[in-house]
Amino acid sequence: MQYQSHKIAQNFYTASVLLFLVQVVVGLIAALQFIWPDFFILNFNTIRTLHINALVVWLLMGMMGATYYVVTEESESELWSVPLAQLQFWATVIAVTAVVAGYIVMGLNPQTNTEIFGTRALNEGREYIEAPRWADVLIVISVLLFLFNCLMTVFKTKKFTAVQGVLLGGLTFLALMYLPGMFYTNNMVKDQFWWWWVVHLWVEGSWEMIAAALLAFMLHKLLGADVKVLAKWMYIETGLVLFTGILGLGHHYYWIGTPEYWLWVGGVFSSLEPIPLLLMVWDAFRTTREVRGVVPNRIGLYLTVAHAIFNFVGAGLWGVIHTLPQVNKWTHGTQITTAHGHLAFYGAYVLLIIAMIYVTLPSIKGVKEFNQSRGFQSFWWMTVSMIFIVIAITGAGMVQTYLERLLGLDYVTVKASYNLWFWIFRALFGVGFLVGVLILVKDILGFGQKPAA
Amino acid sequence: MSTNAAKNLFIYGSLFCFLVLVILTIDTMGKLDQRAPEITEKVAAGKKVWHKYDCIGCHTILGNGSYFAPDMTKATERKPKEYLKKFLLDPRAIKQDSAMPKLGLSEEEADSLIAFLEWTSKVDTNDWPPKPILASATAGRTASTGQMLFQKYDCAACHQIQGLGGTAGPDLTHAGLKQPDVEWHIKHLKDPAGTVRNSAMPNFSHLGDEDLKALAEYLITLR
Numbered sequence: 187m188q189y190q191s192h193k194i195a196q197n198f199y200t201a202s203v204l205l206f207l208v209q210v211v212v213g214l215i216a217a218l219q220f221i222w223p224d225f226f227i228l229n230f231n232t233i234r235t236l237h238i239n240a241l242v243v244w245l246l247m248g249m250m251g252a253t254y255y256v257v258t259e260e261s262e263s264e265l266w267s268v269p270l271a272q273l274q275f276w277a278t279v280i281a282v283t284a285v286v287a288g289y290i291v292m293g294l295n296p297q298t299n300t301e302i303f304g305t306r307a308l309n310e311g312r313e314y315i316e317a318p319r320w321a322d323v324l325i326v327i328s329v330l331l332f333l334f335n336c337l338m339t340v341f342k343t344k345k346f347t348a349v350q351g352v353l354l355g356g357l358t359f360l361a362l363m364y365l366p367g368m369f370y371t372n373n374m375v376k377d378q379f380w381w382w383w384v385v386h387l388w389v390e391g392s393w394e395m396i397a398a399a400l401l402a403f404m405l406h407k408l409l410g411a412d413v414k415v416l417a418k419w420m421y422i423e424t425g426l427v428l429f430t431g432i433l434g435l436g437h438h439y440y441w442i443g444t445p446e447y448w449l450w451v452g453g454v455f456s457s458l459e460p461i462p463l464l465l466m467v468w469d470a471f472r473t474t475r476e477v478r479g480v481v482p483n484r485i486g487l488y489l490t491v492a493h494a495i496f497n498f499v500g501a502g503l504w505g506v507i508h509t510l511p512q513v514n515k516w517t518h519g520t521q522i523t524t525a526h527g528h529l530a531f532y533g534a535y536v537l538l539i540i541a542m543i544y545v546t547l548p549s550i551k552g553v554k555e556f557n558q559s560r561g562f563q564s565f566w567w568m569t570v571s572m573i574f575i576v577i578a579i580t581g582a583g584m585v586q587t588y589l590e591r592l593l594g595l596d597y598v599t600v601k602a603s604y605n606l607w608f609w610i611f612r613a614l615f616g617v618g619f620l621v622g623v624l625i626l627v628k629d630i631l632g633f634g635q636k637p638a639a
Numbered sequence: 640m641s642t643n644a645a646k647n648l649f650i651y652g653s654l655f656c657f658l659v660l661v662i663l664t665i666d667t668m669g670k671l672d673q674r675a676p677e678i679t680e681k682v683a684a685g686k687k688v689w690h691k692y693d694c695i696g697c698h699t700i701l702g703n704g705s706y707f708a709p710d711m712t713k714a715t716e717r718k719p720k721e722y723l724k725k726f727l728l729d730p731r732a733i734k735q736d737s738a739m740p741k742l743g744l745s746e747e748e749a750d751s752l753i754a755f756l757e758w759t760s761k762v763d764t765n766d767w768p769p770k771p772i773l774a775s776a777t778a779g780r781t782a783s784t785g786q787m788l789f790q791k792y793d794c795a796a797c798h799q800i801q802g803l804g805g806t807a808g809p810d811l812t813h814a815g816l817k818q819p820d821v822e823w824h825i826k827h828l829k830d831p832a833g834t835v836r837n838s839a840m841p842n843f844s845h846l847g848d849e850d851l852k853a854l855a856e857y858l859i860t861l862r
């Protein structure tokens with residue numbers, strides 16, 4: 187069955203992968219600025235802002251596309267309103283373009299970043315949520331329109347499936363958790379306290395809920411696995427994610443001026459966070475093993491399993507190594523954090539969205555067979571490069587922690603001389619990563635045009 | 640476990656955890672004011688400047704932010720305000736190879752920023768950042784009076800000797816080769832700006848003549 191609504195999912199996918207390309211190109215510039223600070227017309231801070239904002243926005247757009255697809259398929263119906271979804275897509279594209287333009291103008295001349303209504307006009311100067319207040323409002327409207335449309339579809343068709351429940355529940359949680367970042371306080375400690383509500387409760391709460399739901403959806407779609415069993419494990423996984431993740435928020439409240447009891451709360455709960463992620467790996471393997479016969483969409487399955495594995499390695503393992511206060515005291519705010527950030531985002535969410543694209547695009551385009559080799563090529567270019575980037579940055583982080591934090595050498599000395607080779611390695615493998623992204627973009631944009639030769 | 644039981648556990652368990660988080664948050668909010676100095680108007684203005692120029696796009700503060708530049712939590716602890724102000728206004732005017740660009744701050748903005756950074760340095764962070772182990776192990780193990788004074792006045796906040804110390808000023812490992820004249824060093828310490836054009840080094844004219852001489856004599860031994 188072909189739906190109009192799937193066209194919208196495809197629009198979101200296209201925008202997603204294009205923004206991914208932008209993200210990685212600016213990421214490469216950021217990496218070169220570690221070697222030559224004046225490498226580009228825009229300073230490092232603007233480049234980094236573009237890098238991480240493009241990342242968050244393309245992942246969100248990918249999630250929206252995926253959700254429009256899932257809701258349509260699970261409800262066996264068109265969306266409540268296709269034109270509304272179309273409008274929401276274009277409104278999002280326009281808002282994102284305006285925000286990016288604002289960052290660039292601000293980067294070229296910081297004096298343009300004036301104060302309006304108590305906040306900044308172009309760049310709020312808060313990591314990840316740099317988008318100014320007017321953009322926050324647009325983002326909230328866009329997300330509300332999106333949620334409204336999906337929920338109306340579900341209520342209209344009354345097909346309250348488990349996957350839809352957790353998926354839309356996670357998205358509602360996501361929308362709510364944007365709000366703590368939308369007010370100004372003149373206390374830096376409170377500022378960071380609420381800022382972490384947004385950042386942590388997104389990636390270690392609502393986004394993981396969405397990931398668990400999409401994982402169940404993909405395993406079902408690819409393998410035809412039993413919905414009831416998948417649903418049960420999905421509930422257990424999401425439950426454990428939230429039991430550990432919500433109070434795991436404490437691992438960001440060790441040293442920012444908050445009371446000492448957070449050392450205990452954060453240490454205990456966040457060390458348990460890898461457990462549900464490991465369960466997801468097991469879930470993916472168990473389901474895959476149960477299925478006999480050939481799976482036609484090999485690349486889709488491959489990416490799904492890879493997502494589960496790298497979610498555990500990047501978020502779970504690379505997270506848990508520095509989550510205890512005794513370790514975090516020395517590594518807090520070093521390159522160790524960057525290494526974890528990259529592998530976690532890549533494994534948990536980049537691979538998730540790419541997997542969803544490969545799992546759903548064949549139905550969207552109405553193709554049964556497609557050339558899968560490009561998908562594999564891009565996967566290997568990206569994954570191998572990412573592993574080496576993370577090894578390089580973990581190395582840099584260990585050297586930094588040892589020399590700067592333990593021995594007391596100067597930050598600038600460590601960065602400029604001892605760690606120089608790590609920056610060079612990162613930039614080199616960054617090029618490899620870019621190759622993978624280019625292959626991906628080419629494959630997704632031209633998907634299904636030429637049948638397999 | 641049945642699917643339904645798993646579902647209920649997930650829903651009610653999560654809501655319970657969230658409730659605990661809300662309670663802890665309320666408790667924390669009540670305690671924050673005792674853990675930091677009062678926020679004056681100048682501090683509040685400084686925080687706005689911090690956001691305006693997106694300092695967090697390169698620096699961390701309280702350990703959070705970007706890892707391109709040093710942490711700002713204790714930035715005012717070891718360096719005098721006059722130096723920091725000059726640096727903020729135009730980093731490369733006083734340190735040619737600085738990786739921080741000139742951002743176009745006004746004098747007033749620089750002053751409030753420094754007030755803001757002073758406030759941050761006094762927040763009770765549960766002793767973060769920790770004191771480096773080696774630095775505390777070697778402290779006090781010195782020979783000459785000059786070397787002791789070098790430590791006492793924390794010249795290492797800005798100067799490196801054999802790899803240890805800050806990078807705001809030149810490396811002093813070979814200071815004695817570059818400038819072997821004791822009198823020059825005394826004059827420079829008393830009045831850096833009158834000795835070196837545009838010098839941003841704080842002046843040490845408040846030191847007694849003997850201390851200045853001891854320091855200068857120590858400096859020329861660095862070869």
Ligand code: HEM
Binds near residue numbers: 389506530
């Ligand atoms: C699920 C996906 C996850 C993602 C995408 C993610 C991403 C990130 C990112 C980007 C940061 C840096 C934030 C900043 O810029 O300041 C960070 C910090 C941190 N993450 Fe995660 N994370 C995830 C899961 C986890 C888990 C499961 C743990 C622990 C078991 C963990 C432990 C930490 C810790 C301790 C820090 C603070 C590092 C510091 O003190 O500097 N993360 N995470």
Ligand code: HEM
Binds near residue numbers: 216217220528619
């Ligand atoms: C060509 C590949 C890439 C390069 C060269 C690159 C480079 C960089 C650099 C230099 C930074 C700034 C780090 C700092 O402040 O010290 C950064 C930050 C970041 N990048 Fe990338 N990046 C690449 C790909 C990616 C990808 C694919 C993701 C997502 C999976 C990602 C996610 C992030 C995040 C979350 C941050 C901010 C958090 C942090 O620094 O811990 N990057 N990246």
Ligand SMILES: [Fe+2]
Binds near residue numbers: 434437
């Ligand atoms: Fe976290």
